[in-house]
Amino acid sequence: MTTPIRLVEAAAAWATGFRLADAPPDVLELSKAQVANIIAAIVAGAASKAGLAVRTATSRAAAPGPCAVIPDGQRLALADALYLHAAYANALELDDFHFRGHLGPAAVVVPLSLGAFLGSSGADLLRAQIVANELGGRLGWSITAEVRHGHQRSYLLRFAAAAAAAVLLGLDQRRCATALAIAMTQPEMTLHPGMFSPDTKVLSAASSVVEGVRAAFLAEAGLSAALDIIEHPAGFYRQFTMHRSVANPFVQFGEAWCTSALSFKRYSACAYAAGSVDAALEIRRDSSFDPALVRSIEVASSLPALVMERLARPHEPGQLTPVNVQFSILRSVAAALTVGDLRGHQFQPAPFTAMEPGIRRLEAVSRLVHDWPFTIHQLRGIDDGMPEGGGGHSADMLQFYRTSSAFRRMFGSVRAIGLADIRRLLSLSSDDRRFFTQRWRRSLNNHLSRTSRPGARQVGDLRRLSWRMGGRVTVRLDGGRVLSAERIIPTGMAGDPNRIAVVREKLLEETRGRLGLPGAKALWAAIDRLASAPTIELATLASVTTETPHAAAH
Helix, strand or coil: CCCCCCHHHHHHHHHHHCCHHHCCHHHHHHHHHHHHHHHHHHHHHHCCHHHHHHHHHHHCCCCEEEEEECCCCEEECHHHHHHHHHHHHCCCCCCEEECCECCHHHHCHHHHHHHHHHCCCHHHHHHHHHHHHHHHHHHHHHCCCCCCCHHHCHHHHHHHHHHHHHHHHCCCHHHHHHHHHHHCCCCCCCCHHHCCCCHHHHHCCHHHHHHHHHHHHHHHCCCCCCCCCCCCCCCHHHHHCCCCCCCCCCCCCCCCCHHHHCEECCCCCCHHHHHHHHHHHHHHCCCCCCHHHEEEEEEEECHHHHHHHHHCCCCCCCCCCHHHHHCCHHHHHHHHHHHCCCCHHHHCHHHHHHHHHHHHHHHCCEEEEECHHHHHHHHHHHHHHCCCCCCCCCCCHHHHHHHHHHHHHHHCCCCCCCHHHHHHHHCCCHHHHHHHHHHHHHHHHHHHHCCCCCCCCCCCCHHHCCCCCCEEEEEEECCCCEEEEEECCCCCCCCCCCHHHHHHHHHHHHHHHHHHHHHHHHHHHHHHCHHHCCCCCHHHHCCCCCCCHHHHHC
16 A cells, blocks of 8 residues: 655655756745845844843853854854854844744755855755745645744744755755654744743744754654654644644645745834834824824734734833834834834844833833724735635634634733624725625635635745735824824835845845945845855855954944
């Protein structure tokens, strides 16, 4: 009897056959932008309070080795370089994300460090990165019901890191599948209290990336693993999610590209805050605006944004941290209105301390409200790129309700749909009401039939997906003047036609303090030529060893 193909085998079959020439031009360009974006995040994160603490702690037992570590170029062992780069990339909410996962701290960091260790070509680095994004992105896409979200899905980083390492090591199909299975055998389970306020959030990627790479080395050495580790009745899906059965996500390779849905963070803030920060900065540019004159602030956004606000409560009463400012929509808006931007360098210890009083004053007169049209916008943006909106593969409404209820039990967050919402839903435009009703109908039909519509494409057309994490900010000033602005698709997110230009500007801004503007531009040019580079060590190009790092900017 023929053994059915296991999920990791389906993933490995594509990964080991993929060549860089198979990638469409837009996927290649977005991949290079992701490299630039993560390097910018690493440089900024290394100078943060948490980044400095991680470096100090790691240095106690770090071993010298061949891998240059950003931002100073010190050469450490592979595991130490991976750990530090992954932590830095995750430190200040400057990373990127896919439909359901933050993969950059693995998909870029592994080629960055392991590629240098192996002397890989630029084309090999990009090939490994794209494989990591496509496999990790599909695994994340398949999980629509669980209580861990965003950075908490560190198991995706394990999986993506193992995939990238398997490609760079040249593992055959069997060993590549084994590497993926080893990586998923002991996935980390991050806990909410340590993820949205204290410094420990920055660690969510670090160990996962190291262990994902280790899994590939173990597979290369012949260690065996359970190849049904994901779908087994006692395996990953059963123990880490609310799912009981999930369709094979490793499909539509070469047709749908998870990389197409990459979103880049222009601001040092959670993506759910990005649209509201865009709106706040538009208000900040008004000549009549003065933070000292603000009487009240109202921020309207989607339902997930209200849940995130609840998660971002300070872990110690009254204590502000970069983490609980960046995850809070209200505190991110207050910070933007106070200092006029939200860059990584503004969250270094001294600048953050300086802006704390302004954040506290404006947060005290702020409130966050749910506005159903923003939730509808967000769902429409997802459905544009995913099949059967509201069904099993695209933010299923019943699963959304289940997870919202779980968050409400744990954190006292808002109810997904309460009695007061009925009136608000009825007041929506007829088109929005019809959209919302049809979504619920598809969800119910999916759960009753437990099958997808015949011919449905499980992954969809991700080039059409847009992240409409919007918000509207209304500021009332002394004297009665009202300033208001809103944004539907935040700067740099999927759906923004200027995504790559946003990343270039971000790289120059976050690295020029260490590299100087000529050095920052040279780094961007090197990344742009990555596919044709015989060998390249980007970590060295992104580092300086001077004792006065800001001098290069003058």
